[in-house]
Amino acid sequence: MLRQIEGSRAVAEAVALCRPRVVCAYPISPQTHIIEGVGALVKSGRLKPCEFINVESEFAAMSVSIGASATGARAYTATSSQGLLYMAEAVFNASGLGLPIVMTVANRAIGAPINIWNDHSDAMALRDAGWIQLFAESNQHAVDLHIQAFRLAEELSVPVMVCMDGFILTHAVERVEIPTQEQVDRYLPPYVPQQVLDPASPVSIGAMVGPEAFTEVRYLAQARQLEALARIPELAVEFEHVVGRPSGGLVSAYRSEDAETIVVALGSIVGTIKDVVDEMREEGVKIGVVSLSTFRPYPEEALCAALESAHRVVVIEKAFAIGGRGILGADVDALVSKGGTKTYAVIAGLGGRAISEGSLRRVFGEAIRGELGAVNFLDLDRGVVDRELARMADDPRTAPSVERVLRDVRQSAARVV
Amino acid sequence: MTEQAVKFYQVGSFAVGNRLVDPQLRTVQSDRARSNALTSGHRACQGCGEALGARYVLDAAMAATDGQLIVVNATGCLEVFSTPYPETSWQVAWMHSLFGNTAAVATGVAAALKVRGDTKTRVIAQAGDGGAVDIGFGCLSGMFERNDDALFVCYDNGAYMNTGVQRSGSTPAAARTATTEAVGREPGNSFGQGKNLPMLAVAHEIPYVATATVADLHDLETKVERAMELRGARYLHVLVPCPLGWGAASRDTIRLARLACETGLFPLFEAAYGEILQTTPIRRLTPVEAYLRPQRRFAHLFANPPRTEDIARIQAIADRNIRRFDLLGGTSSGEPR
Amino acid sequence: MFQVRIHGRGGQGVVTAAELLAVAAFNDGRHAQAFPSFGSERTGAPVVSFCRISEREIRTRSPIEEPDALVIQDATLLHQVGLFSGLKPQGYALVNTAKTLEEVGVAAFVGALPRNHVLTVRATEIALQHLGRPLPNAVLLGGFAALTGVVSLAAVIAAIEDRFSGALRDGNVAAVTEAFNQTRAEQEALAARERRSVGASSD
Numbered sequence: 001m002l003r004q005i006e007g008s009r010a011v012a013e014a015v016a017l018c019r020p021r022v023v024c025a026y027p028i029s030p031q032t033h034i035i036e037g038v039g040a041l042v043k044s045g046r047l048k049p050c051e052f053i054n055v056e057s058e059f060a061a062m063s064v065s066i067g068a069s070a071t072g073a074r075a076y077t078a079t080s081s082q083g084l085l086y087m088a089e090a091v092f093n094a095s096g097l098g099l100p101i102v103m104t105v106a107n108r109a110i111g112a113p114i115n116i117w118n119d120h121s122d123a124m125a126l127r128d129a130g131w132i133q134l135f136a137e138s139n140q141h142a143v144d145l146h147i148q149a150f151r152l153a154e155e156l157s158v159p160v161m162v163c164m165d166g167f168i169l170t171h172a173v174e175r176v177e178i179p180t181q182e183q184v185d186r187y188l189p190p191y192v193p194q195q196v197l198d199p200a201s202p203v204s205i206g207a208m209v210g211p212e213a214f215t216e217v218r219y220l221a222q223a224r225q226l227e228a229l230a231r232i233p234e235l236a237v238e239f240e241h242v243v244g245r246p247s248g249g250l251v252s253a254y255r256s257e258d259a260e261t262i263v264v265a266l267g268s269i270v271g272t273i274k275d276v277v278d279e280m281r282e283e284g285v286k287i288g289v290v291s292l293s294t295f296r297p298y299p300e301e302a303l304c305a306a307l308e309s310a311h312r313v314v315v316i317e318k319a320f321a322i323g324g325r326g327i328l329g330a331d332v333d334a335l336v337s338k339g340g341t342k343t344y345a346v347i348a349g350l351g352g353r354a355i356s357e358g359s360l361r362r363v364f365g366e367a368i369r370g371e372l373g374a375v376n377f378l379d380l381d382r383g384v385v386d387r388e389l390a391r392m393a394d395d396p397r398t399a400p401s402v403e404r405v406l407r408d409v410r411q412s413a414a415r416v417v
Numbered sequence: 418m419t420e421q422a423v424k425f426y427q428v429g430s431f432a433v434g435n436r437l438v439d440p441q442l443r444t445v446q447s448d449r450a451r452s453n454a455l456t457s458g459h460r461a462c463q464g465c466g467e468a469l470g471a472r473y474v475l476d477a478a479m480a481a482t483d484g485q486l487i488v489v490n491a492t493g494c495l496e497v498f499s500t501p502y503p504e505t506s507w508q509v510a511w512m513h514s515l516f517g518n519t520a521a522v523a524t525g526v527a528a529a530l531k532v533r534g535d536t537k538t539r540v541i542a543q544a545g546d547g548g549a550v551d552i553g554f555g556c557l558s559g560m561f562e563r564n565d566d567a568l569f570v571c572y573d574n575g576a577y578m579n580t581g582v583q584r585s586g587s588t589p590a591a592a593r594t595a596t597t598e599a600v601g602r603e604p605g606n607s608f609g610q611g612k613n614l615p616m617l618a619v620a621h622e623i624p625y626v627a628t629a630t631v632a633d634l635h636d637l638e639t640k641v642e643r644a645m646e647l648r649g650a651r652y653l654h655v656l657v658p659c660p661l662g663w664g665a666a667s668r669d670t671i672r673l674a675r676l677a678c679e680t681g682l683f684p685l686f687e688a689a690y691g692e693i694l695q696t697t698p699i700r701r702l703t704p705v706e707a708y709l710r711p712q713r714r715f716a717h718l719f720a721n722p723p724r725t726e727d728i729a730r731i732q733a734i735a736d737r738n739i740r741r742f743d744l745l746g747g748t749s750s751g752e753p754r
Numbered sequence: 755m756f757q758v759r760i761h762g763r764g765g766q767g768v769v770t771a772a773e774l775l776a777v778a779a780f781n782d783g784r785h786a787q788a789f790p791s792f793g794s795e796r797t798g799a800p801v802v803s804f805c806r807i808s809e810r811e812i813r814t815r816s817p818i819e820e821p822d823a824l825v826i827q828d829a830t831l832l833h834q835v836g837l838f839s840g841l842k843p844q845g846y847a848l849v850n851t852a853k854t855l856e857e858v859g860v861a862a863f864v865g866a867l868p869r870n871h872v873l874t875v876r877a878t879e880i881a882l883q884h885l886g887r888p889l890p891n892a893v894l895l896g897g898f899a900a901l902t903g904v905v906s907l908a909a910v911i912a913a914i915e916d917r918f919s920g921a922l923r924d925g926n927v928a929a930v931t932e933a934f935n936q937t938r939a940e941q942e943a944l945a946a947r948e949r950r951s952v953g954a955s956s957d
Binding site: 063 | 484485486487489490496497500501502503505507508509510511512513514515517518521522523524525526527528529530531532533534538555556558559562563
Binding site: 168 | 772773776777780781785786787788789790812813814815816817819
C-alpha cells in the first residue's frame with residue numbers, strides 16, 4: 001500500500017510485517033521513532049505474538065536479542081552511534097555465535113564531540129564485526145532491505161545490520177510502498193534455527209575455542225559472508241517477483257556504463273548525486289554514480305565491473321579513518337588503481353553537515369580537471385582550521401580546540417541542515 | 418552382659434545421603450537418578466566450591482522442573498573449565514555469551530519461551546561474583562526491574578578467580594588478591610562498605626531472594642526448589658570457597674563455607690518482595706578468627722605482630738550481621754510469600 | 755519541483771506543518787518530501803522545516819537553498835538574518851500576522867516579489883477561534899493552498915483528518931477552510947485593485 005509517512009514509521013511497519021517475536025528497545029536519537037513505532041504496534045495488538053522489552057542499555061538490547069535468537073525466536077533491535085559502540089562486545093558475540101539478528105542502525109556520528117546528526121562513522125566502526133551491512137538510499141529502499149535482511153540472516157545464520165541515514169531518512173516524510181502481510185509471508189518463512197537451546201536436545205553454545213581451532217572457525221565465518229555475495233542478488237530477484245519492484249542487490253549503477261567519471265557512495269547522498277549527474281550529463285559530461293547497497297560483504301567483483309569504464313572514481317564518504325586515508329575510498333582505490341584508474345576520496349557530511357548540489361558539482365568538476373588530492377574534505381572551512389592551528393602553535397595551553405572552533409564558526413541553519 | 422552405649426547419632430541429622438532419612442527428605446544429590454547437569458570430566462581445581470555449587474543448584478533445579486531447563490552462563494571459571502572445545506561437561510541446554518550480559522541473555526531466553534507459549538521450560542542464569550556484582554550488575558538490575566522470569570544464581574568466591582584472583586566488588590575486607598596485595602600500611606582489600614548484592618536484590622522487591630552456601634546442601638536445595646516454584650525475577654547468592662584464590666586446603670571447602678555462616682560473616686536468609694522473611698540461626702557461634710586463619714589470603718592478619726585491629730573490624734562486621742539479621746535470636750522460619 | 759521552507763519556533767508545529775503539506779501533495783497524487791532542520795528542538799528556539807513537491811520521484815536530499823515559497827509562522831522571526839535568503843524572484847511568502855506587511859516591517863524584503871505572491875494570514879487568531887489554542891501551523895496551509903495553488907484545499911483537509919482526531923481535527927479543518935477563503939478573498943481584492951490601477955493608468 002502506498003503511504004506518505006515518516007521513514008522511521010515505514011521501517012517499523014516493515015519490521016512488524018516480518019513478524020519478529022522479540023524486540024528490544026533502548027532509545028537513542030535518531031532511532032527513537034523506529035522503536036516507538038514498533039512498540040505501538042505491539043501494544044495495540046497489531047504485532048503479535050511479540051515480546052517488546054524496554055531494556056536498560058544497548059548492551060542489554062543486543063544481549064537480550066542474543067538470548068532470544070538462541071532460543072529460536074526471531075529477534076530485532078535498533079540503535080545508532082554511541083549505542084552501537086556500547087553494545088560492540090555483544091555485536092561481535094552475535095556474529096561469532098551465528099545468530100540471525102536483524103538490527104537497524106540509524107547512522108549517526110560518533111563523539112566526542114557529541115553530535116546527534118548523520119554520518120557513517122558508527123557503521124564503519126563495526127564493519128569488521130562479522131555482520132552483513134546493507135545501506136539504504138531511500139526510505140523505500142530501507143523498507144525493502146529490512147524484509148530481505150531477515151530472510152538473508154536466517155538463511156546464512158549471519159546477523160544483518162540495515163543502515164539508514166539518521167534524520168535524513170529516519171525523519172523524512174516521503175512516499176513509500178509498504179508490502180502486504182501476504183507478500184512478506186510469502187517471501188519470509190518462519191524462523192528455523194540452525195542451532196537452538198532446547199531441553200529435549202541439549203547442546204552447549206558458546207564454548208571456548210583455543211588456538212587449535214579458532215582460525216578455522218573464523219574462516220568459516222568468512223565463507224558464510226562470501227556466500228552472501230551470491231545469495232543477496234538472488235534474494236533481491238525473488239523479492240522483486242513478490243512485490244513487483246526491483247530493490248536491493250549488491251551495487252546499483254546509474255548512468256555509469258559509459259561514464260568516464262564515476263562517483264561511488266553509500267546511503268541517502270546517492271539521491272542527491274543522481275540529480276547532479278543528470279544535470280552534468282545534460283552538459284555533455286560523461287558522469288555516472290555507483291552505489292553500494294551491500295557494504296559487507298564487500299562486493300569487490302560487482303564493484304569492479306561497475307567501475308570498468310571509469311578513468312577516475314570519486315568516492316563520497318561520510319566517515320573517515322582518523323590518522324588514515326578514508327575508508328571506502330581506500331577500499332575502492334585498492335580495487336581500481338592497478339587498472340590505472342585514479343580514485344579521489346571526498347570526505348563529506350561529517351556530523352550532519354549538509355551536502356549541497358552546488359558543492360558536489362564543484363568537486364566533481366575539480367576531479368575531472370585533476371585538481372583534487374587523494375583525500376579531500378568537502379566544504380572544509382580552511383580559515384577556521386588555519387586560525388586554530390595558528391593559535392595552538394602560539395600557545396597550546398589556552399581553551400580546548402573544540403570550544404574555540406565553535407566560537408569561530410557562525411552557527412546557521414544552513415550549516416546544520 | 419556389658420552394656421554398650423550405641424550412639425544413633427545419624428538418626429535425625431541432615432547428613433547428606435543419610436539412609437535413615439525419609440526418602441522424601443533426602444537430597445537430590447543423594448539420588449542416583451540425579452541429572453548431573455555438570456558432569457565429570459571438567460577441569461576445575463580440586464575442591465572447587467563453584468563446581469560443587471553449580472552441580473548442587475542445577476541438579477536441584479532439574480529435579481524441580483522435570484528437566485525442562487535452559488541455563489545461561491557468564492564468562493568465568495565455571496564456563497571456562499566446563500567447555501574446552503570440543504568437549505562440554507554440561508548435560509543441560511546451556512549457553513555462554515559474554516561476561517556482563519548474563520541476566521540480559523536470560524531475559525531474552527525467557528522472552529522467546531514466553532512468546533511461543535512455553536510455560537514449562539524454565540531459565541537459570543549463573544555467574545561468579547564478578548559477573549553479578551560488578552560488570553553484570555547493570556543487566557541484572559534491569560532484569561530485576563522488569564521482573565523477567567529467570568532465576569539468577571551468583572556463585573560468590575569473592576574475586577575474579579579465572580583471570581588470576583583479582584579484587585571484585587565482592588572481595589571481603591582485608592583479603593589479599595592480586596590487585597589488593599598484602600603489602601604496605603593497609604595490606605589486602607580496603608575496609609569499605611562492601612557491596613551486598615543479596616540486599617540490593619531485596620531492594621529491587623523481586624519475588625524471591627535467598628543466600629546459601631555449599632556447606633548446607635539441604636538448605637541450598639530447598640531454596641532452589643522454592644525459587645523454581647515461583648515466577649518472575651529470583652535471585653540466589655551462594656557462597657563458594659575457592660581453594661586456590663583463598664589459599665585454603667582443597668579439603669576445607671565445605672568447612673570454610675560452614676564457618677562463614679557460623680561466624681556471622683555470611684548470613685543465611687530468604688526474602689520476598691523487599692521483606693526478609695526468614696534467617697537461619699547460627700548453631701555454634703564462632704569467632705571470625707577460626708574462619709580467617711585457614712585462608713592464606715588473610716595470612717597477613719596473623720603475621721608478627723598480628724593485625725588485631727583489622728581482625729576486630731572484621732569481627733565487627735560479623736557482629737553487625739548478627740544484629741541486623743538476628744542470627745542468634747532465631748526468628749521463626751516462615752514460608753516465603 | 756516546488757520547494758517550500760517553513761520558519762517558526764520550537765513548539766509551534768513547524769515540523770508537522772511540513773509533514774501535512776507533504777501528505778497533502780501526496781493526496782493530490784504528487785511526490786513530496788518533508789524534513790525538518792534536525793536539532794535538539796527546544797520550545798522557543800527558531801526551527802526550520804522543508805517540503806519539496808514534484809510530479810516525479812524526488813531523489814535529492816540537499817538543503818533547500820532556493821525555495822519557491824516561504825511560510826513564516828512566527829512574525830518575530832522576520833528580522834532574523836537570512837530568513838528570506840534564496841527565495842526565488844517569482845517566489846511566494848506567507849506571513850502569519852494580524853498586522854499588514856508594512857506594519858510588520860517586511861515590505862523591504864519582499865518588495866521585489868510579485869505583489870500577489872506575498873500575503874498575510876491571521877492564522878494564530880483563526881486558530882484561537884476554532885481550536886482555542888494558538889496553533890497556526892495547519893491553518894497556514896489553507897492560506898498556502900490558496901496563495902500558491904500547489905496543493906488543493908481538499909488535499910490539505912484530508913491530510914488534517916488523517917493526522918488529527920476529535921476536536922483538534924474538526925477545529926483545524928474549519929480553520930484551514932477559513933484561512934483558505936480569506937486568502938482567496940484577499941487575492942481577489944488585490945487583483946481587483948491591480949485591474950483598477952491598470953485601467954486608471956491606461957485612461
